[in-house]
Amino acid sequence: MKTPAILSMTTALTLCATVAMSANHPVTNELLSDEQVFTYRIGDEFASIDPQMSEDVDGGAIVRDIFEGLMNQDAEGNLVPGVATHFDANEDKTVYTFYLRDDAKWSDGTPVTAGDFEYSWKRFVDPATASPYSWFAEEMGLVNVSAIIAGDMEASELGVTALDDHTLEVRLETSMGHFPLMTTSEPTFPSPRWVVEEFGSSWTKPENIVSNGAYVLSEHVPQEKTVRVRNAMYWNNDATIIDRVEALVISDENAALTRYLAGELDRTEVPTGQFNSLSKQHPEEAISFPRSCAYYYFINMTDSAHPALLDQRVREALYLTINREVITNAILQGGEFEAYTFTPEAISNFVPPENPAAEMTQAERIERARALMAEAGYGPDNPIELDLLYNTSETHRKIAIAVSQMWKQALGVEIVLQNMEWKTFLEARSNQEFDIGRAGWCGPYNMASSFLDLMSSTHVYNDAGYANDEVDALLDAAKTTDDPSESFTRIEQVLAQDVPILPIYHYAGVYMMDESLQNWPVGNVEQKWYSRELYFTAE
Amino acid sequence: MLTYILKRLFYAIPTLLILIVFSFVLMHSAPGGPFSSDRPLPPEVLANLEAKYHLTDPLWKQIGRYVYDVVFHFDFGPSFQYKDRTVNEIIAQGFPVTLTYGAISFAVAVIAGCALGMTAALNKNSVWDYLAVGISIGAQVLPNFVMAPILVLIFTLWLGWLPGGGWNGGQWQYLIMPVIALSTSFMASIARIMRSSLLEVMHSNFIRTARAKGIPARTILFRHALKPAMLPVISYLGPTFVVMITGSVVIDLYFTTGGIGQAFVNSALNRDYAVMMGITILIGTLTIFFNLLVDILYAWIDPKIKL
Numbered sequence: 001m002k003t004p005a006i007l008s009m010t011t012a013l014t015l016c017a018t019v020a021m022s023a024n025h026p027v028t029n030e031l032l033s034d035e036q037v038f039t040y041r042i043g044d045e046f047a048s049i050d051p052q053m054s055e056d057v058d059g060g061a062i063v064r065d066i067f068e069g070l071m072n073q074d075a076e077g078n079l080v081p082g083v084a085t086h087f088d089a090n091e092d093k094t095v096y097t098f099y100l101r102d103d104a105k106w107s108d109g110t111p112v113t114a115g116d117f118e119y120s121w122k123r124f125v126d127p128a129t130a131s132p133y134s135w136f137a138e139e140m141g142l143v144n145v146s147a148i149i150a151g152d153m154e155a156s157e158l159g160v161t162a163l164d165d166h167t168l169e170v171r172l173e174t175s176m177g178h179f180p181l182m183t184t185s186e187p188t189f190p191s192p193r194w195v196v197e198e199f200g201s202s203w204t205k206p207e208n209i210v211s212n213g214a215y216v217l218s219e220h221v222p223q224e225k226t227v228r229v230r231n232a233m234y235w236n237n238d239a240t241i242i243d244r245v246e247a248l249v250i251s252d253e254n255a256a257l258t259r260y261l262a263g264e265l266d267r268t269e270v271p272t273g274q275f276n277s278l279s280k281q282h283p284e285e286a287i288s289f290p291r292s293c294a295y296y297y298f299i300n301m302t303d304s305a306h307p308a309l310l311d312q313r314v315r316e317a318l319y320l321t322i323n324r325e326v327i328t329n330a331i332l333q334g335g336e337f338e339a340y341t342f343t344p345e346a347i348s349n350f351v352p353p354e355n356p357a358a359e360m361t362q363a364e365r366i367e368r369a370r371a372l373m374a375e376a377g378y379g380p381d382n383p384i385e386l387d388l389l390y391n392t393s394e395t396h397r398k399i400a401i402a403v404s405q406m407w408k409q410a411l412g413v414e415i416v417l418q419n420m421e422w423k424t425f426l427e428a429r430s431n432q433e434f435d436i437g438r439a440g441w442c443g444p445y446n447m448a449s450s451f452l453d454l455m456s457s458t459h460v461y462n463d464a465g466y467a468n469d470e471v472d473a474l475l476d477a478a479k480t481t482d483d484p485s486e487s488f489t490r491i492e493q494v495l496a497q498d499v500p501i502l503p504i505y506h507y508a509g510v511y512m513m514d515e516s517l518q519n520w521p522v523g524n525v526e527q528k529w530y531s532r533e534l535y536f537t538a539e
Numbered sequence: 540m541l542t543y544i545l546k547r548l549f550y551a552i553p554t555l556l557i558l559i560v561f562s563f564v565l566m567h568s569a570p571g572g573p574f575s576s577d578r579p580l581p582p583e584v585l586a587n588l589e590a591k592y593h594l595t596d597p598l599w600k601q602i603g604r605y606v607y608d609v610v611f612h613f614d615f616g617p618s619f620q621y622k623d624r625t626v627n628e629i630i631a632q633g634f635p636v637t638l639t640y641g642a643i644s645f646a647v648a649v650i651a652g653c654a655l656g657m658t659a660a661l662n663k664n665s666v667w668d669y670l671a672v673g674i675s676i677g678a679q680v681l682p683n684f685v686m687a688p689i690l691v692l693i694f695t696l697w698l699g700w701l702p703g704g705g706w707n708g709g710q711w712q713y714l715i716m717p718v719i720a721l722s723t724s725f726m727a728s729i730a731r732i733m734r735s736s737l738l739e740v741m742h743s744n745f746i747r748t749a750r751a752k753g754i755p756a757r758t759i760l761f762r763h764a765l766k767p768a769m770l771p772v773i774s775y776l777g778p779t780f781v782v783m784i785t786g787s788v789v790i791d792l793y794f795t796t797g798g799i800g801q802a803f804v805n806s807a808l809n810r811d812y813a814v815m816m817g818i819t820i821l822i823g824t825l826t827i828f829f830n831l832l833v834d835i836l837y838a839w840i841d842p843k844i845k846l
Contacts, residue, residue, distance in 0.1 A: 045805075048622040130591040132574060132622075135581050150583040204623045222624065222632055224706050224797035250704060251792050251801070255691065259703040262695045423571025423810055430579060440577075460579045 033536035039246040040267040041256040045223050050204050051189035052124040055133045063186040065228055065531045066211040070098050070183040073528045075521035077446045093175040100166040105233045108210045114162035116190040124187055126155040133187050140182050143171045175480040181445045214240050214532035223249050241535035266514040272395045275334040275510050284515040288335030289522035290346035293442040293507035302465035304432045308384045313376040315499035317369035321410045323362050331398050334510035339503035341492045343448045346525045349485045350448045353493040366410045373411050385414040389434035391425040429463050448488035466500035551827045558823045563602050566812055573619035573810045615817040620809045626817035633799035639709050641784035644722035652726040656733025679727035683720045687793040690716045704794045717794045737768040766840050777833035781825045
């Protein structure tokens with residue numbers, strides 16, 4: 001006769017637990033949902049979730065959840081404390097000192113120390129690690145970094161030292177005002193030395209991994225799903241609301257949309273061209289917000305290109321003739337922004353220069369473009385034929401067709417479309433086997449230099465052979481100035497004159513998102529989001 | 540018989556070696572490499588990566604090292620793309636998935652296909668024949684990349700009966716749609732081959748003789764007609780089985796089963812040489828093995844064939 005008593009007790013306890021779980025949000029006081037499980041789509045299996053190996057966006061989001069670096073970003077992209085509570089710098093900003101909190105712990109209970117960061121940063125640049133992202137350490141400008149990566153110096157010579165368990169000193173080769181922003185990037189996050197050394201490259205497997213973030217990895221089925229659950233050891237675990245996060249790999253975005261509509265996902269990307277109809281059917285769920293990414297064509301200015309492209313007037317004519325409104329409103333339809341500058345306006349402290357082209361009507365632009373072409377000696381009796389190189393994708397194809405038609409109708413320029421598979425495309429691009437090529441770029445941090453650095457004559461990404469001494473000098477100077485925004489505006493002005501690239505549009509993040517999911521950082525243009533900041537309200 | 544099998548297995552070794560060398564050379568001659576990316580790596584970073592994966596060695600040396608590791612350590616190397624995993628792990632994770640839904644789809648396709656084909660052949664020019672042929676043509680013209688979204692639309696979005704994708708360790712709910720999508724077109728082919736071959740056999744002299752002797756129709760069909768009628772079907776089934784258990788990209792992509800078909804295509808796109816080689820060898824070995832099996836089955840069914 002005991003069983004019923006036990007049963008009723010269990011039932012009572014379960015009831016209590018359920019009641020206790022329905023809580024209100026500590027800040028906003030909204031009623032929270034009982035179930036705090038966030039399921040979202042990723043387009044591809046991530047390459048690695050080893051912080052020092054991580055290189056893709058989807059893997060980065062997981063790394064940010066399960067590890068924590070010195071600093072974090074808030075919903076607007078501003079710096080907020082992470083493992084470090086604060087930092088200071090010497091006068092010329094070449095030495096930074098980070099002060100670490102003393103309650104940060106790894107998921108196995110070991111304290112997180114400055115030594116963990118020193119180890120990880122040295123591991124990051126060590127040629128034996130061969131991290132594909134180690135170029136980022138060179139951008140960070142740490143003392144001796146290039147020599148270490150090239151194998152001319154030991155990793156122990158890197159300009160980072162743990163002064164004690166809670167103080168980390170970083171020495172830079174040149175002054176850099178925005179250095180702390182870089183500590184929000186995943187490769188600077190700590191790795192647990194004892195686990196890495198015990199398990200080698202399989203230390204990130206769920207059964208081995210030890211991490212210091214708000215979540216721990218609990219399950220990983222490659223090409224299917226990755227599950228993370230709360231880390232009870234996390235110093236701020238009490239403030240975490242989402243209990244479990246599942247990332248499902250779904251390559252086909254239409255398949256993902258169907259599964260979202262069937263209620264299997266809380267967030268997915270909107271396929272190109274479907275935003276308008278989806279936002280009519282689901283106005284609360286379809287969202288669009290600016291991203292720090294640019295879509296542009298770049299012009300080959302080396303010897304292998306069509307000679308006409310070396311003429312500034314021809315490049316400017318091509319720049320003017322692209323009807324960006326058609327591309328954003330008729331093709332993409334996801335709230336993207338017409339681009340006349342390389343740097344997106346959403347980037348903080350960026351003031352775009354006055355650009356007459358942006359103010360003109362399309363008819364005026366075409367008129368001016370025709371005049372420029374005639375001046376340069378090209379027209380119906382002396383037509384140009386150019387190759388337009390892009391990688392295989394339905395969206396790239398649509399845009400390339402539209403742009404080539406605009407050029408043909410307005411200027412009589414004949415375009416040969418060259419569609420290539422991704423790796424073949426990269427090869428052709430780096431060998432300068434193109435006249436005009438497609439490119440997309442997302443700034444690795446929220447500053448105009450994360451775009452404009454590409455225009456430096458020495459940048460590895462500068463496949464188009466553009467070189468302007470003034471731009472180079474301004475970029476160098478911008479690294480050490482406190483407020484370089486004027487230099488950035490000036491560089492954009494020079495770019496608008498030289499026209500080495502043809503900006504087309506700036507990206508928008510276009511999502512379908514469950515309406516009860518709150519606090520998605522739409523104001524963070526880099527889209528550095530942290531699951532511990534999100535929560536579901538009761539419906 | 541035994542010497543034949545041993546001989547065939549012996550021939551498999553040079554065949555596989557040629558396959559390895561051929562794929563290796565083809566793979567490396569494709570433009571781009573595993574580390575070419577949107578943000579080109581600085582030369583010193585690229586040098587470190589290439590050194591780690593021995594890409595700086597001459598090709599013959601790379602092939603030699605590869606064959607040595609495979610033969611003596613059964614080690615297919617680390618993945619170039621997924622830095623935390625080896626090729627052995629990728630295959631060990633993906634192949635059981637593909638094997639499961641592939642083998643079930645194969646069984647479904649063979650049983651349903653043979654049944655349809657037999658129904659059509661035995662009731663030639665009747666309603667049953669037209670119905671069976673109609674079904675098989677319908678299944679044939681609906682490729683799986685059309686079938687998959689339609690199935691998801693009906694069973695997930697409208698009816699809400701089945702999950703729209705995933706694998707979950709192979710629970711039955713997750714298996715139904717991949718199996719339907721994968722098996723239908725194979726079922727249609729089997730049905731057509733079965734129908735025409737059975738029709739031919741039923742019109743042959745020895746069946747006529749059997750009929751004249753007054754043997755019951757059922758005995759004629761199962762004892763005399765079915766065996767020879769199966770021959771063309773079996774020669775189709777060998778390679779088909781390999782195709783089905785080594786995965787379908789469409790099924791893997793659309794239902795995110797995590798199978799090996801998607802891994803194979805991704806490895807080609809990513810120039811993940813190690814994964815590409817590993818799966819090529821797997822498919823090559825299976826193909827050789829099942830071709831041998833088909834030949835043995837042939838000899839067993841048809842006494843005219845001697846091995």
